[in-house]
Structure formats: structure tokens, C-alpha cells
Amino acid sequence: MISIDQSFVDAAAPNAAAIKNGRGLVLKGKFVAFHKSADETLLFGECSGSGKSNYHTSCDFARPDSPTYRCSCPSRQFPCKHSLGLMYAFVDGKTFTTADVPADLAEKREKLSARKEKQQDTAAKPKQVNKAALAKKVKAQLDGLDLLENLTHDLVRTGMGNTNAKTALQIEQQAKQLGNAYLPGAQSALYAYTKLFTAADGSFDADVPANKREAIYSEALDHLARLHALIRQGRSYLQSRLDDPELKPETESGIATWLGHAWQLRELAEAGLVEKDVELLQLAFNSYDDMARREYVDTGIWMNLASGKIQLTQTFRPYKAAKYIKSEDSFFQVAQVAELCVYPGDVNPRVRWDSMLPRPVDKQDFATVRQAAADDFVKLVKEVKSHLKAPLADKRPVYAMNFAKLGTVGDDYVIEDKNGERLVLTEIGAAEEPPSRYLLGLLPKELHEKQTLVGRFYHDLDSGKLQVKPLSIVTSDAVVRLTF
């Protein structure tokens, strides 16, 4: 039995235009046939398009937590308007006749379930590595790292003071080769440096004004140090893979990701990075335009209610494909995930799932978050510092911390733990995170005592201060979001 409603279909659509077009097809009567399978797990139909033959579209609910949409149309949007239209017709109460599943579709369904089974089988079996191809790739990557080193050293030798929009453009043009050398991550790291010297919108038309240049040097130097570390660690990692082709991608550190390795869920599973039957509660959300990576990034900040760790979901929407990829949004329920894949990483590893079922939040969930949060700021700060000192570490990690009091000292907003240890709050957060500190003064008084703060640490190299950007406050019955 298929239990979907209009909001389900709306949510499945990649964008508003797809919703309109999908509905339009139903109203225009473009559908030639509506069918469902005898077991009511499959909707299928035919829809006329601009061509001679009809599109065969179907929505397969054999796995209700992750339906499969299929269509013979060439659209890159997923699900396409035809699949959406089919579901709208179903929701609208159009008559779907029970029919035999067409042979080709039945075959595909079988293949899918076979594939799923096989996936499970192969997950157990080690994958065969094409050693020659791997060696060739690794060599290309090593050559790429040499190029990156040359570029970085050139930049350092000539000095950051001589980098401007024009040189930034030249470097980016040369850095295009890094993409060919299977090093997209390293390429982005270099762009992160060059983008500091371009106009605010990332174009090369204007330079950073003289009075603002001084402010970017510390960050720029940090980026250069990061590139330096990336080259060194990357080289030794790649060399070790070249020497031993059986070696799997590194999962202890994030170096593989830094170089740009696109992790397959299977690889993560192989490396034992899968957690079963996990529940996650979103604590904050942010969406920003990452000019260095040339994509929009939607980041969900979640607490894994089983482990108490703060983990991130990240959806990357490259500029070129942004309209085909569904943008993520704040999520207010608990996500129940049967298989959670955790990427290699340290404090806030990235996580991903194939399918999840939402359930309403209850008080116990908030209690779990509060229990998992750090009580002792001295211990917490020590942990943060030892994390930050690694050149390739995430410099703005997120933690949850229990505070006894929230107040002010002079102009600073400060949280204090039960031992009287303090942390100062700041407004500097991740890209496009709106100001949030001032909101604390607008909250009810009871939120100023004995609550849990979810915050992003930030060490300012110029002032030498390690401070926290408040993102949310978790009380015993709510997550009060201060950003998104």
C-alpha cells in the first residue's frame, strides 16, 4: 500500500518549477495511462512528450524509505516532472488500474533488488583493485602535488603582499591542471587562498582595498601553511599507496578527503565506518556559497544520539548542477537512520545516509543532547586546542557544552561552567552564518542558566583568542536555534 500525500510529493521535488510542471502534466492530461502493480508497491504510467513515443515513468515504493523514480525522459532533474506528475495524479485520486508490471520494468526492479543484495554481498568481499590503473592515478596525483608545491612556493617567495586579483587569476588558471591530476580537494585549498585576494563576489575585476588587506594576511598565511601540510602529508600518503597497491584509502585522518577522494559508501562500509540504527537530531543548519569549491554547501549540524558526537551532513551543489540537486533545509525532527556512513575525520566528521525515516522529537532527545555535552570547560578547551594545532584540522569545530551561567564581563558575552571556568562568545562563525550573539539578550532569563550551548570554536590568530560562536541553545524541551 502506498501512503503518500501532497506534501510528500512537494518535498520530493527538486525545486518549485518541477512542482508546477509536474502538476501541469496532470492537468494537461498528458498522461496516457495510470497503472499500479497488484501488490500496490509500484505506480507506473505513460506520459506524452514532445517526441513521437511516450515516456514511461514509474515510482517504485518497494523500499518505502527510499522510493525509486524511473523515467525514460532525458531530464537531468531527479525525480523528473513525469515521476512527480504520476504521484500527483495518485494523490489527486485519479484511477490507477491494476496491471501487470511491464517486463522491462520488472527486470529493472529485480535488478535493483539483486543489486542491493549484491551490494550487501560485495560489502563483505574485498574489492579487486586494478593495480596498474591505481599506480597510474597515484603517479598523476604525485605530479599534481609537485605542481601545487611549485605554485605555493612561488607565492611564498614573491610574498603575499604581491598577490592581487591578477596574480590570483593566473594561479587559478595554472591550478586547473590539479583537477586533471585527480586532486580537486587540493585545488580547492589553493582557491581558498586565491579567493582572499579577489573581489567580494569572487570575480577578478577588483582588488581587495588597501585598508582591508592587512586583515586577510593572517588567514592567508594559515592557508599557505595548510597547503604546505597538504603537500607533505599528501605526498607521503600517496607514496605509501604507490608502494603498496593493496593499501586502502586512509581512514584514520582526513588526508584522502583533503586531496579530493570522493568516498563511496561501500568504501566506508568496508573500512568499518558504518553505524547501524542510529538516531540524529539536528542542532543547527547553514547554507553558503563556497566560491573556492565553486558550489553551494548545505551543512546540517547534528548530534548522533547514540554516540553523543556532533556530526555534519553536507550537500554540495556545484554551480553548474545546482538546479538539478535538491537543496537541503533545516530539519526539526529526529532522523532515524538504519545505516549511517561516517567519513574519516576528527571532531565533526561528515556523515551520509541513503535513507532515513523521520520521527517527532521528544524530551528524552533533548536530555540525551544535554547529557552528551561537555561539562568541564578546561578539559574541553584542551581537546579543542590539541585538535586545532594540526594544520589540516577543521579550524572551526562545533561542540556542545553545558554552562552554569551565561552573562557579560565588560562588553563580552561569557559562559561559565560549574567550576567557574569561562569561555568568551564571538560573532565570527562559518561563512554566511548570521549574527547570533546579540540574540542572547533577547532570550528569556531561564535560558541564561544551566543550559546547553552548541557553539563553533574559533581561534583568532591576530588576537590570540579562542572563542565560541553560539549556534543554538538546547533546553530540556527545545532546540532554540540562533542561526538557521
Place this chain on the structure above:
Amino acid sequence: MSIAVLNQVYDETRRLAIAGSNLAADDFRLKKLIPQLKKAGEKAPVFAKVGESAEKLINSPSKDSANALLDLSTLVTAILYTQGTTGAEGKLQPIETSDMRLPSSMASARVLKPLIEALTTTGSGRLEIIRDAHERGAFQDLRLIRPALAAIDDVYGEIGDFMAEKVLPIYGKGIYTEIRESFHLKGKGGDARRLKLLHQLDPEATGALVEEALESGSKDVKVAALACLKGNAAAIPLLIEQTAARAQEIRRTALQSLAEFKDARAVDALIKALGGADLSLVSSHVSRNPSPKVLAYLLEESNRLLEEMFSSKNKEQQGKAVSRFYELLSCFNGRSDKKSLAVLGDCYTRREQIGKLKGKSQDGGDVNRKVAALMVASGNAALRKRLAEDADALAPELFSHAFLAAITVEKPKAVYERFAPYLLYKPAKKKQNDPQAERQAAVYQALTDAAHQRVYHSSGVSRDYLEVGRYETVHSIFQEAKLDDRWLDAAVELGDYSLVAALARPKHQPTLDFLAKFFEANLKKKDWHWETLQSLITMARLGHPKTEEYLMQSLKKMAGGKGRYYGGWWLGQVMNEMPKSSVAKIEAMIPDFPEWLVDDLVPYLTEAKAKQ
């Protein structure tokens, strides 16, 4: 651990990274730090390591310098990352909260982000987003307060006004301090809005600030401050002071605020303004002033001006008197005392004489029109009756007022019998400046307005009321007007679609026939006219039996034609009025229509379906 030296090393590394590592060889400033590092290294080996790294940098040849510099920088930065200062010395004070008691709304990023962008950036289409969000109650969210406050300065003034008047007051006193802190006396529109808002949120606390703004604020801020003083008797001296301001806008606002008071000082200031060049700034507001002294002045001044208008031999002086009298008449707007009404009655009696007077910006005809409008607006039955009774003999420009007066004082049947012939006037030959045609137009316009129960600002008679500030009078007359049923027959006889549509009521056979004939005749024409489609909407509203058939014909014509004429929108309006079965029939026909028409129709069809 001596962090100071590490900080120095970091600064020097940073300096060299800016200048270029090529220049690092033998850098004496870095060199100077090495002995200190070595010494510190005896206790903590990490300093020795930094010292070695620094030494390597200053000794390295140009080609290795970059590597050495990055080594040093990585090392120092890593150490500094472990040395970040976290605490804050001093007593922890509780945060002064202005608890807004707002629900921590569940608005998602997809809702908030575009809204924050609309509030904080520039570009078109933002007001719509903001308005829509306001209507949906989306501003009940803490996270929007600051962006909302920032938008008070929006470059697009309408957004600033909307925020100050509609959105920000919902946050209450909690935002007072924040607004107060960002307020500048010498500021522009945004600060004027801030002052008004502050005053609205907490009038007592803002009193001193308003006075300060009056004394030393910019023009915009001063005007806002004056508006805040409205109704505050203690502020009279301040207001009087501002009636001598150089900027007209400030004088106007000050006088408007003063016009509320009976206080002797205020009255003197008002009389002074009434007698001088600022008459037009204050005249319409003085009408509300309760002081007998003001009334006495008005009566005396009107007599004097009337005298001057009739007796002066000097044309220029006479013209001036006409203009001043015209302005002064506004002061009688809404006054219901006998003497004021007598002034209007007297002027009306002398209308022939007045009509002949010439003036500069206004002449006698304008004075007569204003008098007639004030007579109707006064609500006085005797004056209205006089106008209504004289209707047949009045000049066309006064006739419309008389018709309006008749609607209020005579029975619907009587009004119809007296005025229907005017509407049905058919000249044998059309001529210019035909007074009967003008009277016909006046009745026509008033009937349409009355049928729609609303007034078009610019239409005929209402313009006069707008001018005397009594627009609402004519509006309420039209809203309460009871019209004789036979007006609809007259409209059909006249053969005017607009009037028929305005007066139409269901089951009136002549109307149904007329509309059908009108539609059929127009459908045959090659092009679409908006009235054709409008008549279809009227038919749908009246439940005309042929609506569905005509709608199908319209769709067929549209499908076959070239011109699109916003077909979807029009037909959407028709569908809104039609029963479910008809909408379903159209839906069934859709596959036969061209793609563009379907695309036009789909949103309206969805809407019509959802409504039913």
C-alpha cells in the same frame, strides 16, 4: 612559557610572508630573536625547535626559502593554536535581557534566508517578500529582529516605512534600547522613522529626546519630532517656536500639531498663521479646532474676504481675496455650529454672484464647487435638501453634488423619477459643451460608484471631496445608498455595458438578454476587448445559463487565435465563479488546447479546483 617571544616570531614570519621569503636571508629582526629562543629552549625544547627553524630560514638560499618559511610558520602557528586565551577576567554580570517572549520559531533556513536577504540587501521585488512574510506572521522570530531593525534605513523608502509602521512595533519595548542606540539626530529618513517608533514604543522615555531633536535635529528628524508632539499640551511652546522655522515642511507639521489645542498660546499662533502666508498649510486642520476664538476669527475673516471679493475694484486684490477665501473655506469643513453652516448657506445663496468672480489660481466657480461639497459633507439635512431641490436649475458642476445630496435626503423612488431622465438623455446631435450631457455623465458616474460601493479617486464629484479632505463622506454615501430597482432597466435601455454590469442582479431577464447579446456581438469581432471577457465574469456571477457555453466558445476562440490577451487570467476569474461540474468540463477539454494556452490556464485551474 614565554609566549611573547613566540608572538614576535609569528609577527616576523607573517611580515616575511607578506614581503616574500626571498627577502628572509639574514633578516636581522628574526635573527635578533634566536638567542632568546635558544635560552627559552633550555627549559622547553619546543622553543629550541622554533629557534632552529628560524635559523634555517635566515640561512637558506632563495630557492629553499619558501619551504623554510612555511616550516617555521606551521610550527609557530601550531604552538600558538595551543595558547589561545579563553577566559575573561572580572565579575560576571547577568545579561540585561529584554525578553521578547517570542516563540523560538520553527522557521527553516529556506524561509529565513531569502527574507534576511530581502531585508539586508538591495534590488527589486523585496517589498513583496517582506509583506508576504509579515502577513504569514514570519516576523515572530527572534532571528529576524536585527535584520528587521536594519531595514528601517532601507534605500527604498517604502520598505523603511513598512518596517517602522507595521513590522517593528510587534516586537514591543524590547527593541527600544537597540533603536535608541542607533538613532542619530542629524540623520535622514531612517532616523526620522526611528524617532517616531521610539515615541510610539515608549512616549515617556522618549520625551527628552524629542525635544532635543526639535532643537538640533536634521529636517527629517525635526518633522518626525513634531509629529510625536501631537496632542501633548506641554509641548505647545516648542511647537510655537517651530512655526517660525524656515523649512515649510517643519512649519506645516508644527501647525498641524498645534491645531489640536484650545490653549490661548496655540490659538494665537494659529490665528497668526491663518492670517498670513501659511494659511494653506493649516486650513484643513483648523477645522477640528474647538476654540471659540478661532471660530470667531474664521467668521470675521470670511465676512471680510467676501466683502473684499465683491467690493474691491482692484482686480488683483479681488483675485487674491477669492483665492484666500477658497483656502479659508477648508476651515469650515466638518463644523456643525449654526454660524459656520450659515456661512456656507450664505455663499450658496450668492452663488450666481460668486460664480462670476475671477481669480488667479482659483475662481468663483471653484469657490462654488467647494461650498457645495462642504454642504454635502456637513451632513446637515437642511443644506442637503436645498441643494437637492435646486438640482434641475444648477450648473453642471454643482449638479453632481445636488444628485449626491438627493440620494441622502430623498426616497430612492423619488430620486429615480427625478434623475432617470438625465441618465437617459439622448441628444439628437452630439455637440460640444452640452450641459445636459454633463449632467448625464454626473449621474452615470455616481451610479457606477454607488453600485460598486466605492469611489475612484479621480472620478468626477469625488475630486471635490478629496480636496476638502472629506473623501470618506462621499464614500459612505455611496456605501449606504439605496438605489431604486428601475435604475437597472434604465441602464439596459441606455445600452451601457459598464453600468449594467455594475448594477446587475440575478434573474433580471432584460439584463441576462443584454449581456448575452453584448457578449455574442463582441465574440464575433476579431480582437478581444477586456469588456468581452469582463461580461463573461459578470454572467458567471449572475449564474447566467449560457456562461458555460460562452466560456467554451471563448476558449475555442483563444485556442485558434493569435493574440493571447492574458486569456488564462480572465478565464480563471470566470472559473472561480462557476460550479465544479463546469470546471471539470474545461479540464476535460484541455488536451485539445495549444500548449501556451494550457500553460496560461493551469495555475488558475488549480486554484479554482482548490477553492471548490
